[in-house]
Amino acid sequence: MNDLPQDILKTAGEVLAVYGIKSTPANTLPLARALLVERERCARIAEGELRNVGLVLSNPPKSSAAWDIRNAILKPAK
Numbered sequence: 001m002n003d004l005p006q007d008i009l010k011t012a013g014e015v016l017a018v019y020g021i022k023s024t025p026a027n028t029l030p031l032a033r034a035l036l037v038e039r040e041r042c043a044r045i046a047e048g049e050l051r052n053v054g055l056v057l058s059n060p061p062k063s064s065a066a067w068d069i070r071n072a073i074l075k076p077a078k
Contacts, residue, residue, distance in 0.1 A: 046070035
């Protein structure tokens with residue numbers, strides 16, 4: 001049907017259900033696409049922190065944490 005991650009589609013359907021809206025492709029896909037865009041935006045923010053050299057000088061280095069956060073954001077939930 002599409003290339004959206006299953007966890008995103010599931011979440012979109014669950015959000016619609018909260019509001020009593022039937023989960024059809026016409027209803028679900030626009031919300032799912034918006035959720036995916038937001039996931040990617042959050043990952044880009046974390047990626048930006050990877051280049052923050054001030055974080056490397058902290059104790060412990062936080063750039064590694066930014067990388068872990070970015071990976072967690074992009075990894076589909078199970």
